[in-house]
Amino acid sequence: MIDPLKPDQLRKVCPPESLSFEGTDELKPLEGVVAQDRAVQAITFGVGIRSEGFNLFVLGPAGTGKTTAIKRFLASEAAKLPTPPDWCYVNNFADPQRPRALCLPPGRAHLFQADCKRLLEELKIGVPRAFEAEAYEQNRHTILEELQKQTSDELEALRKRAEAVGFGLAKTASGFMVIPLFQGKPLKPEEFEGLDEETKRLVNLRSEEVQKDLAGTRRRIRDLEREAKNRLDGMDREVATSAVDHLIEEVQERYVDHAAVRAHLEAIREDVIANVDLFRRDQSGTEGLLELTAMLRQGLDPFDRYRVNVLIEHGEDGGAPVVVEPHPTCQNLLGRIEHQVHMGALYTNFLMAKGGALHRANGGFLVLEAMELLKQFFAWDQLKRTLKNRRIKIEEPGEQFHLYSTVTLEPEPIPLNVKVVLIGSPWLYYLLHALDPEFLELFKVQAEFSDRVARTPETILAFARLLSTCCETEGLKAFDRGAVAKLVEHSSRLVEDQERLATTFSHLLDVAREASFLAEQAGHHRVMAEDVRGAILARIKRSNRLDERLQELITERTILVDTDGGVVGQVNGIAILSLGEYHFGKPSRITARTFLGRGGIIDIEREARMGGRIHSKGVLLLSGYLGGRYAQQVPLALSASLAFEQLYEEVEGDSASSAELYAILSSLSGLPIKQGFAVTGSVNQQGVVQAIGAVNAKIEGFFDVCRARGLTGEQGVLIPASNVRHLMLREDVVEAVAAGQFQIIPVQTIDEGIALLTGREAGERDPDGTFPEGSVNALVQGRLREMAEQARAYGADSQVRPSSDRQDELP
Incomplete structure (x- = not known):
């Protein structure tokens, strides 16, 4: 028989004395990454x-x-x-819809922005001031007077030429018009109509000549105005250039090594000179009014074009x-x-x-x-x-x-x-x-x-330093080494490995924060082991309402789970239910019924579409085990049905496949299975029991049921031997095992498990292919041979009967 596990195999304790510090406040904060x-x-x-x-x-x-x-x-x-480098956007004067990007050394974009802002303010002051100079006003007045005199001379000469042929000039809102004269007075339309046809013809011919002369005069006046405007624009450009150049050059000197910046400043210079009326408008209130009005209608500042948008600095x-x-x-x-x-x-x-x-x-x-x-x-x-x-x-x-x-x-x-x-x-x-x-x-x-690292003194110290960093950063109480030891054990429990620590530091630090809160409420100078234990239990208490309710239903026998006695074809399996971060084991009764037929193993969960693919695979493997183990000389004339009783959610995973196989073997052999045991573990076609997940929650789920019913010392859980290193059980479970009230038994094969569950040796195959008489395997093999003979006899009998007789028979 296999010995149950000892208490020290069920939970790897971290002795506080193994830690080289008294509290985390003695440790240096961690700056690196923990074991990654x-x-x-x-x-x-x-x-x-x-x-x-x-x-x-x-x-x-x-x-x-x-x-x-x-x-x-x-x-x-x-x-x-x-x-x-810094980056900024500036106006593209050639195409304002495509701003240009300028690259500047680190920290210079803000200075460039300030330089452009200061340049704009100086231009707003300097440009209008240049146009207020007396010399500019005199030159402008001279050009305008010359234009006025030349225009007057042209008009006077036109008037004399028109009067010489009997026509005068009349000024209207749209310009000058030619009108005929009679005795020095304008000829009225009715007077014109009273003239003879020859006189009318002559008047019309002379009128056309005067109109041509007027058009020529208008062209000469426009040329004079254009020439005067060009002179004024040229003078304005000279004045603006003299006012702008030294301001631009002053800024350019700060960016000698930046060709793009100097090019942009040059573009500003050209635009200011070309749009100098924009600056003169501030003083006169008339120049550049149309452009200003258009931009103001858009809610924009006309001087934005000279500013700098610092994108990144x-x-x-x-x-x-x-x-x-x-x-x-x-x-x-x-x-x-x-x-x-x-x-x-x-x-x-x-x-x-x-x-x-x-x-x-x-x-x-x-x-x-x-x-x-x-x-x-x-x-x-x-x-x-x-x-x-x-x-x-x-x-x-x-x-x-x-x-x-x-x-x-x-x-x-x-x-x-x-x-x-x-x-x-x-x-x-x-x-x-x-x-x-x-x-x-x-x-x-x-x-x-990785979600886990090796549990070594170095990684434990690194974790303690990380904890010290969290305490210092968030103002938590320091942890004494007993509290750190409890957190180390909890970390191993999270990954279900005695030789590993979890790297899910967010969860561990949350536990540490709760423990610090409890320590402060209890008036502890440092966080102690009992505070960490209390924080862990409090987190479970907040999440395990459904777990407790299911335990009550099992205790009240509303959900049927036996914890004593023996039943043929019935075994206790353990499912896992997850509620957020909390998961727990739920014991479930697994039953098997075997009978003559060729249907193989019928998985009721799969047929009801309540079984997942992995669970279905686990059930199909059972046929391979039964055939290879017991049907080498005779056909497997077996039908078996498997069911999880009172389980109403989907079944997934193959961790119950060994329990299902035990139930089938019990049904075939007629040997009852001890109901004080629960079973977990998957199985392959060779009958090897394989490791499964959530082993701690499964053991604790059945332990809670047994404790509620009353621990007898004859209860326990069969687990795969390869899962022993994954045990980090609750302290109350370990204490019950130490007191001889509960057992955790590792098994490697189905033979070891069925022997423990039935109290009968499984039996090794003899060279002739038979098993020792009275063993479990012998009983199973004998029953399968009986079923094969019955199937053969039934087939032979059905072949000799008339077809009319067979019509009323069941298939």
Whole structure:
């Protein structure tokens, strides 16, 4: 017989005296990553390599500290890198709808913006002042007087020529017109009609000549006006140039090494000179009025064209940026173009172009949650396109689909040099890898965080230092070494492995926060082991209402589960129910009925569509075991039905396959199974019992039922021997085992398990293929041979009967 496990095999205790400190307040805070060497190496490689497409995807279970670790690591690495340049947008005077991007050294964009702002203020003062000079006014007055005199001379000469042929000039609102004269007075229309035809003809001919002379005079006057305007414009340009040049040159001297900035300042100079009336308007109130009115109607400042839009600015010697974008929409990633609403219309200009996360991270690192990115409309495609083109283009999300038509901009794209780090779960990584061909081209570095690490003194110390960091950061009470030991044990329980620790630090730190709260309420100087134990129990208490209700139903025998006696074809299995983070074991009665036939094993759960694929596979394996074990010389003439009694949810997994096989063997052999035992474990076709998951919850679920009914010392759970290292049972279970009230028995094969459950030796096969008389296997084999003979006899009998007799027989 197999010996039950000893108490020290059921839970690996962390002795407080094994820790080298009295409390976490003695430890230095942790700055690195806890025992994630594989991930750290991958991140180090991904950060260091500069080739295109080597962006990172950091994957691992939730709560392992991926985001915190990657931010700390990137912050450390970014501090060693050079600070990227500043970027700003300026007006494109040749095409205002396409603003130009200027690159400046770190910290210079704000200075350039201030320089342009100061230049504009000086131009507003200097240009009008230049036009107020006395010499300018005299020259302007002289040109206008010359124009007036020349115009008067032309008109006077025209008047004399017209009077010489009997015509005069009359000034109207639209200019001058020619009218005939009679005796020095204008000829009235009725007087003109009273003239003879020959006189009328002569008047008309002379009128045409005078009209031609008037048109020629008008052309000469327009030429004079045009010449005068050119002289005035030239004079204005000279005055404006003299007022603007020294101001522009003063700013240009600060940017000797920046050709693009100097070119922009030169464009400002040309535009100010060409639109000098815009500045003179401030003083006179008349010049440039039309342009000003048009811009004001759009809600825009006419002087915005000379300002600077600082898109991204970095401090000097600040290292590379590390940007974490929690809401990666298209606009938050690539930037946006804002609009102003005025009189029901939308207007914009280059000052309303705003940078996104890619602009802020340019030259450094951008950290994104992969799932959040994929949930945003167009964001994933836009990010891929931007990374492939290596330039950031600000555009409206709906522009490519022509969802709306309004005034917008096409800012000049900015070159991109960024390392993108996506953080997500393993299944999401492999899903993108399988379904998106471009994914592997852009994210070539896989950094995987494990959900567990080896339980060594080094990792325990690292965990304690992480706990110390959390206490210092959040103002929690320090933990004494007994409390740390309890957290270490709880960590091993989370991964169900005595030799491993969980890296789900979010859960562990939540327990630590609750324990600190309880310690403060109890007035403890440090958090003690009892506080940690209380926090763990409190978390369970908040979640186990359904667990307690099911235990009550089993205790009241509403749900039928036996914990004593023996029953043929019936065994206690254990299912797992999950409610959020809390999962627990639910004992269930598994029954088997065997009878003559060739239907094989009928899985009632599968037939009722309540069984999952893995469970169905486990049941099908039982036929292979029975056939290979007992039907080498005779056919398997067996039908068997299996059912989980009073189980109304879907059954999934193969952890009950060994229990189902025990029930079938009991039904065939006629030997009762001890109901004080529950069974878990999967089985293969060779009869080897294989490891399963959630072994602790399953044991504890049956233990709670037995304790409610009364522990007798004859109760226990059969588990796969390969699951022994996964045991981190509750302390009350361990105490019951130590007191001889409960048993945990490891089994390696079905033969070992059936012998324990029936109290009868399973029996080894003899060389002649038979089993020892009275053994379980012998009884099973004998029953299967009887069924085969009965099936053969039934078949032979049915063949000799008339067909009319067989019509009334059951099949």
